[in-house]
Amino acid sequence: xxxxxxxxxxxxxxxxxxxxxxxxxxxxxxxxxxxxxxxxxxxxxxxxxxxxxxxxxxxxxxxxxxxxxxxxxxxxxxxxxxxxxxxxxxxxxxxxxxxxxxxxxxxxxxxxxxxxxxxxxxxxxxxxxxxxxxxxxxxxxxxxxxxxxxxxxxxxxxxxxxxxxxxxxxxxxxxxxxxxxxxxxxxxxxxxxxxxxxxxxxxxxxxxxxxxx
Amino acid sequence: xxxxxxxxxxxxxxxxxxxxxxxxxxxxxxxxxxxxxxxxxxxxxxxxxxxxxxxxxxxxxxxxxxxxxxxxxxxxxxxxxxxxxxxxxxxxxxxxxxxxxxxxxxxxxxxxxxxxxxxxxxxxxxxxxxxxxxxxxxxxxxxxxxxxxxxxxxxxxxxxxxxxxxxxxxxxxxxxxxxxxxxxxxxxxxxxxxxxxxxxxxxxxxxxxxxxxxxxxxxxxxxxxxxxxxxxxxxxxxxxxxxxxxxxxxxxxxxxxxxxxxxxxxxxxxxxxxxxxxxxxxxxxxxxxxxxxxxxxxxxxxxxxxxxxxxxxxxxxxxxxxxxxxxxxxxxxxxxxxxxxxxxxxxxxxxxxxxxxxxxxxxxxxxxxxxxxxxxxxxxxxxxxxxxxxxxxxxxxxxxxxxxx
Numbered sequence: 001x002x003x004x005x006x007x008x009x010x011x012x013x014x015x016x017x018x019x020x021x022x023x024x025x026x027x028x029x030x031x032x033x034x035x036x037x038x039x040x041x042x043x044x045x046x047x048x049x050x051x052x053x054x055x056x057x058x059x060x061x062x063x064x065x066x067x068x069x070x071x072x073x074x075x076x077x078x079x080x081x082x083x084x085x086x087x088x089x090x091x092x093x094x095x096x097x098x099x100x101x102x103x104x105x106x107x108x109x110x111x112x113x114x115x116x117x118x119x120x121x122x123x124x125x126x127x128x129x130x131x132x133x134x135x136x137x138x139x140x141x142x143x144x145x146x147x148x149x150x151x152x153x154x155x156x157x158x159x160x161x162x163x164x165x166x167x168x169x170x171x172x173x174x175x176x177x178x179x180x181x182x183x184x185x186x187x188x189x190x191x192x193x194x195x196x197x198x199x200x201x202x203x204x205x206x207x208x209x210x211x212x213x
Numbered sequence: 214x215x216x217x218x219x220x221x222x223x224x225x226x227x228x229x230x231x232x233x234x235x236x237x238x239x240x241x242x243x244x245x246x247x248x249x250x251x252x253x254x255x256x257x258x259x260x261x262x263x264x265x266x267x268x269x270x271x272x273x274x275x276x277x278x279x280x281x282x283x284x285x286x287x288x289x290x291x292x293x294x295x296x297x298x299x300x301x302x303x304x305x306x307x308x309x310x311x312x313x314x315x316x317x318x319x320x321x322x323x324x325x326x327x328x329x330x331x332x333x334x335x336x337x338x339x340x341x342x343x344x345x346x347x348x349x350x351x352x353x354x355x356x357x358x359x360x361x362x363x364x365x366x367x368x369x370x371x372x373x374x375x376x377x378x379x380x381x382x383x384x385x386x387x388x389x390x391x392x393x394x395x396x397x398x399x400x401x402x403x404x405x406x407x408x409x410x411x412x413x414x415x416x417x418x419x420x421x422x423x424x425x426x427x428x429x430x431x432x433x434x435x436x437x438x439x440x441x442x443x444x445x446x447x448x449x450x451x452x453x454x455x456x457x458x459x460x461x462x463x464x465x466x467x468x469x470x471x472x473x474x475x476x477x478x479x480x481x482x483x484x485x486x487x488x489x490x491x492x493x494x495x496x497x498x499x500x501x502x503x504x505x506x507x508x509x510x511x512x513x514x515x516x517x518x519x520x521x522x523x524x525x526x527x528x529x530x531x532x533x534x535x536x537x538x539x540x541x542x543x544x545x546x547x548x549x550x551x552x553x554x555x556x557x558x559x560x561x562x563x564x565x566x567x568x569x570x571x572x573x574x575x576x577x578x579x580x581x582x583x584x585x586x587x588x589x590x591x592x593x594x595x596x597x598x599x600x601x602x603x604x605x606x607x608x609x610x611x612x613x614x615x616x617x618x
Contacts, residue, residue, distance in 0.1 A: 087482075106471075128513055132516065132552070136518065139518055139556060164517070164550075165550055166550025166567070167565075
């Protein structure tokens with residue numbers, strides 16, 4: 001299996017070089033970008049598989065990069081958001097814009113490489129904190145009971161709870177007596193709901209980050 | 214040489230007598246006596262005192278002895294004082310110590326109305342910083358909205374009463390001297406003049422007001438920047454300096470950085486806010502910080518459905534803290550995950566490490582005590598605790614509290 005090509009987008013030079021040094025032995029680094037404009041151009045030029053995307057940058061941040069790439073590019077990479085922010089509205093906004101996962105910057109190098117690989121395989125990556133936000137957002141009765149997008153299934157709830165408790169996908173599979181692929185399917189399904197649901201909490205969070213969805 | 218100022222610390226009412234006494238080195242009671250004597254001359258002393266209160270600036274220091282009550286009591290005292298004054302004036306009038314009706318009554322009205330308005334504007338500068346609509350990053354405690362509104366309403370109504378009193382005084386004076394007709398013509402001319410001036414100067418006044426507002430917001434912004442700079446200086450820059458000095462000890466550096474990160478996050482999020490009820494999430498965070506600092510192990514806390522603290526939830530936090538201590542001691546330095554969920558009156562906390570784990574059937578002796586303190590504590594508060602662990606798969610402590618709701 002060839003390792004995925006990664007573009008690192010962050011407005012902090014120090015952080016970019018740190019991530020690069022950690023990922024270089026494990027993954028194929030396509031390049032770096034220091035801003036929204038540079039990222040959009042870099043994605044068109046290097047055509048990476050996965051973009052490690054900083055949420056907070058001048059001129060709109062990660063959300064703006066995803067929006068512009070989706071609007072005017074024939075090459076659509078997968079986005080993994082990487083941020084120091086753990087505010088709910090940031091997390092939810094970047095996921096709803098289209099990111100396939102969200103990890104915080106204190107993640108270790110091997111864990112980050114693992115997350116990138118998983119995103120490039122088409123899976124979703126949830127940190128314990130993101131899982132917590134999702135459980136919070138989907139707590140309480142669904143506003144439209146007929147829409148399956150507005151509520152989590154008991155199994156999805158269980159999987160998210162385990163992620164929030166710090167279990168790896170493999171460990172979750174073992175504990176719930178299902179295959180790792182099924183765990184990943186559940187997480188992807190939650191991601192889809194997170195992106196498409198019209199639950200009030202999600203739209204409110206997104207609106208707070210200027211994402212009119 | 215001291216300036217003539219009202220001595221509010223030693224005064225009885227506005228500190229006029231005390232101020233005069235201090236400035237000219239006279240016994241205060243002598244000055245007071247002089248005012249009382251002057252009062253017998255057609256109430257002149259009262260008028261002079263009121264004038265003194267208005268004209269002489271207040272001295273340093275807040276009123277030491279609060280003789281002037283506030284709120285509802287103030288209204289009652291003011292009414293009582295007014296009636297007392299009225300009876301004194303009527304007595305003087307009956308005795309013949311009197312100027313004339315046309316002079317004294319309007320004067321009384323002007324004095325009381327003016328006092329209301331002037332006091333109002335004199336209080337403003339002192340309380341200005343509080344109601345200013347600033348929103349610093351640290352989000353300071355603001356007055357409750359109702360309180361703020363009530364104060365503004367009180368101020369407006371006081372000013373309104375003052376204006377009415379002063380206008381009534383003018384009206385009474387003109388009426389009794391028979392100059393009302395002439396005054397109407399003058400008033401009309403004045404009105405025309407005011408409107409004309411208004412049209413001429415309106416743009417300039419608007420510009421002035423706008424530039425003042427702009428300057429004000431500029432000042433607020435620079436104050437905020439100064440506040441942020443001060444905070445960064447005290448926290449982040451200090452930490453960076455410390456990191457440079459300890460660069461040879463990675464464990465220590467990581468611990469310092471992590472502590473600073475938490476502190477900065479808490480500051481950015483503006484918590485803990487004063488006056489906010491104690492909640493589960495901050496309590497767990499605080500416990501996590503303690504464990505991190507004591508053992509140098511990262512602790513990640515995720516809370517879903519925060520709840521208020523009561524004695525049972527506090528016991529739960531204490532038990533979770535024990536579990537974290539355990540995980541830090543025996544988890545082999547692996548990161549600790551704490552997950553709390555409060556849903557439908559059921560509170561669950563999971564504390565997990567990825568350490569070597571152990572066989573729960575054969576609990577080591579050194580763990581038994583801690584285990585008792587976790588399990589025992591939860592049971593005393595109507596909850597339960599269970600420990601899941603197996604060699605090589607880490608350890609997880611689950612705490613459950615069902616609250617009767």
